[in-house]
Amino acid sequence: MGTRIPSHQLSSGLYVSGRPEQLKERPPTMTSRSVPYTGGDPKKSGELGKMLEIPGVDQKPSRPSSGSVRSGPNSGPAVGRLSGSGPMSRKSSGSGPIALQPTGLITSGPVGSGPVGSRRSGQLEQPSAAASAGKTVYGSAVTSLNEEVKVGFRVSRAVVWVFMVVVAMCLLVGVFLMVAVKKAVILVALGAVIVPVVVLIAWNCVWGRRGLLGFVKRYPDAELRGAIDGQYVKVTGVVTCGSIPLESSYQRIPRCVYVSTELYEYKGLGGKSANPKHSCFTWGSRYSEKYVADFYVSDFQSGLRALVKAGYGAKVAPFVEPNTVVDVTKDNKELSPNFLGWLADRKLSSDDRIMRLKEGYIKEGSTVSVMGVVQRHDNVLMIVPSAEPVSTGCQWIRCLLPTYVEGLILTCEDNQNADVIPV
Helix, strand or coil, X not given: XXXXXXEXXXXXXXXEECCCCCCCCCCCCCCCCCCCCCCCCHHHXXXXXXXXXXXXXXXXXXXXXXXXXXXXXXXXXXXXXXXXXXXXXXXXXXXXEEEECCCCCEEECCCCCCCCXXXXXXXXXXXXXXXXXXXXXXXXXXXXXXXXXXXXXXCCHHHHHHHHHHHHHHHHHHHHHHHHHCCCHHHHHHHHXXXXXXXXXXXXXXXXXXXXXXXXXXXXXXXXXXCCCCCEEEEEEEEEECCXXXXXXXXXXXXXXXXXXXEXXXXXXXXXXXXXXXXXXXXEEEEEXXXXXXXXXXXXXXXXXXXXXXXXXXXXXXXXXXXXXXXXXXXXXXXXXXXXXXXXXXXXCCCCCCEEEEEEEEECCCEEEEEEEEEEECCEEEEECCCCCEECCCXXXXXXXXXXXXXXXXEECCCCCCCCCCC
8 A cells, every 4th residue: 555645735726745844933133223424523423432532422321331342242352451440431541542533543642643744554644735726835754945055165264264364464575575675576476376366266156056067967877786885876867756746836836856936036226125135236035945855766777766865854955947937027017816826825025026936846757866875775775865065076177176065966957848758
């Protein structure tokens, strides 16, 4: 006798073989309440703002905590216990104050703590300004060149005093002999000795800067691949910006490694002086701003790229010829709105004056020459300023005495109006 196969009827009325399926219980699901986006405002953070005791957040009585904080069913106890029980206190035992950053990240220490110019992980120091069209204020990572490049002769004061005493004695002896002997030939002979010395000093004062530029141009380029640590080199190549690109203040030229803007005024007879040392019938500097930051230069010889440490207050001697962008003369005294705005941002008067605004820059992609000391640190090739002033040595053919200059020497011969190499 065969066994009977069980069957059952579906909801549609159809009979099928087999036993009906047993309904299984569904496991409970964990639901979480959606958290609204706060945009970094602690006043909208709800419980987080109350836990940190941030002013402006409504304080409501909360349940006493058990001493550990859990974020989910599978999470363990908190890594560190907070001092005291109850709501989370603002300070933890043995650590600094807790701060809520604008991004919503909780960090130790107050907002904006740390030295000026320090960079946190994943954060670059960028120039800040009150408005996009106002004056840009850079941080300590950008070097502000307030003084002019000092190109001079290293002569001790003792040598200068000895020379002046000898000249004075020679003049006195010459005048005495001329009066006693009554012959002018002695004074002529004395002048033949003193006059060439004075002419040589005046020649070096006038042509000393040009002689330094000639020395830099003739200095041979080094190959970075074979340069050793501590070697003084000259590198010529294409420049690229570092972490902080600069922008010229008037023309708004972006992505520069060096920018300079200078305002000059002409002083006539009885006119206003641009500075305390301004003399009549000359151009005087009334306002100047020059900035330089760390940048990279790709060597033409080897193709290697080196980091030039020109920021953070380094000594830099830039030799970049600026261009005249605004020229206010007697015949043309109408000031453009851009120039008036530039003067207003720097609180400079725009009265009846003869002015000239010059601007220079080294844009990314330009060809530059850098002279400095090679330094290697953690496989990073750097060029840093020399600790000692650089001397050009005696240039006898050009009748030039040794000229000294301090810091990194930076030159750029590219025409600023021409196109640069795209990088």
